[in-house]
Amino acid sequence: MSTLDSAILTLVTFIPLAGGLLLLLFPRRDRDIRVFALVVSLLTFVLSLHLPAHFQRAQAGFQYETDQLWISSPNIHYHMGVDGIAMWLVVLTTFLMPLCVLISWKSIHERVKEFFILLLILETALIGVFVSLDLFLFYFFWEATLIPMALLIGMYGHERRVYAAVKFFLYTMIASVFMLAAIIWLYAHTGSFDFVVIRDKIASGAVPNFATAANWLFLGFFVAFAVKVPLFPVHTWLPDAHMEAPTAGSVLLAGVLLKMGTYGMLRFNLGLFPEQSRANASWIMVLALIGIIYGALVAMVQPNMKKLIAYSSISHLGFVVLGIFSFTQAGLDGATFVMLAHGVSTGALFMLAGILYERRHTYAIADFGGLATPMPRYATFFLFLVLASVGLPLLNGFVGEFLVLSGAFRTRAVYGVLGATGVIWSACYLLWMYQRVFFGKVTHEVNQSLPDLDLRERTALLPTAVAALVMGVAPMLWLDAIDPAVQSTLAPFAHLMSKVVGR
Amino acid sequence: MLHLILFLFFGAICVAGAVNLLVQSHPINSALSLVAVMGSLAVEYLLLGAEFVAAVQVIVYAGAIMVLFVFVIMLLNAGEEERTGGSRVALLLGVPGMLIGSGLVAWVLLEHSGTGEVAAGALPGPPKIIGWLLFHDFLLPFEVTSILVLIAIMGAVVLASHPETPQQTNSQQTRKEG
Amino acid sequence: MTPNLHLWLIPLLPLVGAAINGIFGRRFSRQTTAAVALGFCGAAFAIVLGVAARFSSLTLPHSEFFASWIRAGDFQADFAFYLDQLSLIMLLVVTGVGFLIHIYSVGYMWEEGGFSRFFSYLNLFMFFMLTLVLANNYLLMFIGWEGVGLASYLLIGFWFTKDSAASAGKKAFIVNRIGDFGFLIALFLMIQHFRSLNFETVFQSASSLPSETAGAGLLTAIGLLLMVGAAGKSAQIPLYVWLPDAMEGPTPVSALIHAATMVTAGVYMVARSHVIFDRAPMALTVVAITGTLTALFAATIGIAQTDIKKVLAYSTISQLGYMFMACGVAAYSAGIFHLMTHAFFKGLLFLAAGSVIHAVGGEQDMRRMGGLKEHVPWTFWTMTAATFAIAGFPPFAGFFSKDEILWRASQVNLVYWGIGVFTAFLTSFYMFRLWFLTFFGENRGEQPAGHGGHGHGNIHESPKVMLVPLVLLAFLSVTGGWIGSQRFEKFLAPVFHAHYAEQAGSEASEITGHAGSELIFTVISVGAAGLGLYLAWLLYRRRPQLPQQIADVLGGFYRAVANKYYVDELYAILFVKPLVDGSARLLWHGIDQGVIDATLDNGAEGARDVSDTVRRMQSGNLRSYAGWVAMGAAAVIAYMIWMGTR
Amino acid sequence: MNPAADAVQTIPQGVEYIRILPEIVLSIFGMIIMLLDPLMDERRSQRTLGSVALVGSLAAIAATLYQSQHPGLGFWNMVNVDSFSTFFHFLVTSVTAVVILTSYEYMEVQQIRAGEYYGLILLGAVGMCLMSSAVELVLIFIALEISSISTYILAGFRRRAAISSEASVKYFLLGSFATAFFLYGVALMFGATGSTSITAIGQVLRSGPAPLLAYVAIALMLVGLGFKIAAAPFHIWTPDVYEGAPAPIVGFMSTAPKAAVFAVLLRILFEAHAPGTFWLIWVGAALSMTIGNIAALVQHNIKRLLAYSSIAHAGYLLVAFATLPNNGIPAAMFYTAAYAAMNVGAFAVISHFAGAGERYVTLEDYAGLGRQSPLLAAMLTIFLLSLIGIPVTGGFFAKFYVFSAALQANLVGLTIIGVLNSAVGAYYYLRIIVVMYMREAREEVPLSSVPLGLGVALTASLVATIYLGVLPGRVLDYASQSVAALAR
């Protein structure tokens, strides 16, 4: 293993933070700040490409590991590493970040420095969540995402930003406290924060009192993740947060932050508590299904473009949870893929909504209509990404959803069937919205002269469109790294499956 | 027997003084009741043999501290107590709490104090031995009390003195603003 | 070693064309755009012809693997193509008719805005349709399946500034999605039970299962779900509602997608999955009944339509019903045969109708036409050929295929046949009604006063570029059936009978055995068609005032028919409105805001109230504070004494 | 400790003075200030005296470090210098230094000219230092009085403000009231065991069933100490006093004396082995956390809000007292240190921001601070985050150690209450952050630039907060050494 391999995760994680700190020293010349933020985020992205480039795809375990003792009491390690799942989420984060910088180029014109500092800090925290293998480290990054995000919403948001920011913060904070309690319990009874150590100890039955506490521990983790996902009925923070967040905030919120929840379920709920996961799967899947259908139906009737996309996220993330708790290879592969795909396409949709907001300062669907005429390029991008989101084959949305549903179907047919109705709903709400915004005659005179996408905006959008296409056509580029990771996650379920189902 | 009579007599004065302190509405009367309490307490100390303590009680407590009280009462020209009903909590919670607490403590003291009887002047405390104790075993607390006294002096000086000139400018400012 | 045919070129060429026109089309001249579109589409056609030429030298079915697409656990789906007789026919139809329609479109769309966009979409459609046809597994087929839906959405909504067009596109997509939902579930069932979506694997596994004559089982379920998908795509009851609305698209689109190719994908899929259907009689019956009912139902609506394209749309639905009827009676080759001839004549009908519309400057209402025969002779004559073909007059193409279907249906159940014949009568009637109304009599249209888009002022024949495809298709509509159903069936036999169907031999003998009775049935059906022609002549040529009287007599029934049995309205009341209102009122305002957020807000409010109460402790009064302390002290003392005395 | 040597010894040995060296240093500097004050020009005295005080506190820190090399008993078993008391000495003297730095600007802005201010801080610190090292109840009482009386006076230092003297008198009267309870407890403990030495009491209480009188004594002492640490239901004075007292002093008295009282509490509970207190502590902890956090939800005055927060934190801290000494003692010690770091820092910002006459102390005044002074706002944010208990701040590990100690002692219920409370608590800290960053200032709050002294103070608190959050190991290890001394 080369030195770069062992240091790469640290580099990728902390370069944005370093950039943010450097920004502190910058004079308040907005242009320089923007350019610098872009450079830092691009650098991070390029570096992060090292991960998939040198990833041993056939290998299941964690790679690029670094493990150093950080604090001896409690026994906290600086333990980082990625498997195929986490790796792609890291790349997703670094991929979206330069786009976020680009999309915020003009829309943020006050307190620019703080904005980009927050953005870069947020990137570090987000990446940290995905690469941490030490529960403490994980919890730290987990909480650390909260603050810059809440500040982004609260400082740069729209009218009800404070309400949204506080709601977001409290919802997730209160929920993650349960996870903290569970983590502390685990530490108190295993003497370690290390994910691998704890997992092995639990698996070998070396944890005292585990049997009585296991279900509570599972729930402690689960609640924190479920709020983040967000799962019905703890989802109501999301529409508000999205509604008020600045575009870059929404992109990251939908694109990456929500995935922290599903990633957490995948890694920790399934990884540490396979038996409890299995025991609780049925109601969790029901919640996921409710999320899929409910989110879609509510999205359908939203009068506001951004809220609509927000509710659609609830629906899409329902797929992810459904896939995760199907405990099938296809389901988990698909869930991971949906995470990535949703990050790209919904992130892009939020960027598009933001572009429109920059021009018209409204998200209300009723304020638009017939936009395809003045803004054909914009309409094209929008359509493309709507279709990606709808799950059109050969675009990124389809692969994941298909795998998830087939996995869910295999677990219990009715789940698959109900989940598959999501295919219909998503077409309903997105196309209806698209029609109302873009088709017909231009109904508001102001919209007649809206400028089409400029070069910067196209530069920001094009990568997402390309990614959406490539992911749809060649999902194997992603899946062949994800598959072994999923396989090892599911390993403890193999014998459980035979025990419970007798199959 | 005499011991008991004296104890009860001066104890009664003590309690009467204490109750009178509570009942009197003018602070000067309360202060005088407190002096009575302290005086009779000095006698109780004597009964227990603590002669030096008794003397100091009269000199320091009744003599110095109470004079200070009376001085302040006079200085501030404190008059009759107003009968304001500011606090129901004190009556509804505090007094029952006090009764329960003191009842329990009294019970413990009577029944479970683990103490026997004591003769008059059981433990004489002559100044010599007390002095030796003060400057030997209790040297550190003794020295430290000097710090305490120092603080008290400083504090009294600071707080009792008139606030400095900026007060006027400040209050003028507020008046202007008002 | 089978030769590498580079089948991937067939779908990919149109895709390249689409991409070029989509990305750079804005900067192209119309000529360049047209050249690109036609070039790539034509190239695909040429390759298909090349494949057809080498066809006899191939070992069939011929598979070509290109790349693996999805692999997750034990599930795998590839980019791999599958060529057999069935797909060859489909390829020929799609590329051939498609190419002709491309040519036609150049003329038709020449003066429209978004020329390059149109051809980009059209090529995109070709890509997906060819993928659908060539796929070697259900998932790849599903790509095409959804993709043609997308292209259809785009093309129906091509004139997106028209609200009705935009809505129609959306409706088409969503209704198709409902069908796709069924298709998806079918796929899941296959994955679960066959562990694969490869045609060969699935069919192999399915053929090893016993026929589910006794009761419904896995195969029945798969079959029914596939039928849901097919019903969506091929506009069968109850999912047909999108197709009439789809006529909002440009007419070549209606011809290509909504008549010749895409809508027949359902038929293709059912035929392709015949192994499953063969073993699921109940599913087959459902297919047959659906097809039969749709054929009749759509035909009755067709009678009362006044929009020339709507008539054709309902006629398409009706004809698709025939095809499903054929599949439902396990006469797959008959269905495919009809699919092919239908592609010719219905494509032609639409193109001709387009030519008519073009001629009268965008007018689509037949009541405003009439007497066009002299103005547009080429169109008239080609349309005549197509009309006779669809009505089922020998020796036009439609006769052979429809006759075959009816005869095969009669073998299974005479009810199918009866309805089929009645439908044939209705078909003949409304088609000739159209014919008479459009081309004969006086011109009832207002004198076109310089209608902007076309700007010719007078009724005029279409340019040559449009007429050439008309003529070619007319030729095919006439001669397409001459190949004969028997020969056609024999060509397809390896697909439908070769290694899977066990009763292949017995059926073949049946066909030859009952030549005599077949003739009787043929006469009856041709007679029905003739009756239709007569009635149309009577009503719309001889006594033009009669239809109105009949309509008045029929009253409510006529209104119901004219309004398409109010099905759209019914769906709106039954599904759309409750869903939208329910989502808004119950879910969003009700649960989201009313329950969850309200609970949270009340919780927060409650916490504030509690907080307010707690801070009342802090009355500011010193004695109260002392009271608290005293009480607390008492409690502490009491507790400690209790501890001490325990 | 050699009893024989003890018997013959009539005057304290040299090393014993080292064992009270920080106290001596602080007293000397306090007296120097007292002497210098009248000699100096009023206008310039502030700076000089402040500097002297700073030097004094730094010298005391140095003395503490030096003292740590000479552990042992001194002055006839009156004081005991061990890692435990060194820890608290260091804490108290550091807090003193930071508070003095904070006060420079504050005193100027408030136009308070009194050299006694610094003298009182230093002399008060003597009491606090002594409290942690004293192992004799009467000395503890005197030390407690020293620290209390100096803070009574300091609380009333804004004498032009009515609320300041009100705070002072409330604090004084209730404080004396509570001290009387403590003293009564000492008396009864003396009666129950015949000794006031904690070691001796511990021996008696360990040797057999404790007399009932001892229980009452402990109860009364707990009342007194509970009052000082603002544990419910004896917390009631805190909000009023914190609101009225000068901001730097609030920072001071919410940390240093509190830490010292916690040290006393640790000694009494663990070293003297007070029996039967478990549920008392349990209920006290739960009540404090809950009342503090809930009442803070609707506060508008930021000082008052932090007062309630300090009640809540006392509750978290008390959780450690209900656990096993092995984990509980280090956890509690760590908590006091972390709390001191973050709270002193927060109050430093508040002091700076309050302006003349402490006009700007409501939440609304903080609106727009994030824009007006990003650095100051960022610092306050970090302190607040630490108070919430976000990782990589001292506040996180403080809570972490306490709760993991609780879980190791199987106090699941208390842990859940605590964890829920810290979630609720997040809300009101967050409100401050929200206001700073997300609300626009309604009126322009005058804000001077941060002077050097305050800057150093803030940086020091910040560094301490972060250090405790990133590398808590050393401090915890050091605290763990005390376990052996306290819990035999």
Add this chain to the structure above:
Amino acid sequence: MVPVSYYLVLSGILFACGVTGFLIKRNIITIFMSIELMLNGVNLSFVAFAAHWHALSGQVFVFFVMVVAAAEAAVGLAIIIAVYRTRETLNVDRVNLLKL
């Protein structure tokens, strides 16, 4: 011979009277006097226990308490004066600017 507990109870009564005074008196000075009363009660306990244990240290403590009381008195009365200056009242019920 008198039981030591009598003395103790007397001290307890004085302490309780002090507490009661704190609770019911309105005048700040009187309240402060109540505190002195409490301290006096404690002192009696110290002396009584000293007699019980035959330990003179108990008497020594009384001195310390007295010093503390004196210091407290000095400071307390100064504070009271300060309050009187700003509020012009000695009634605790009126000293309630700080609340809630």
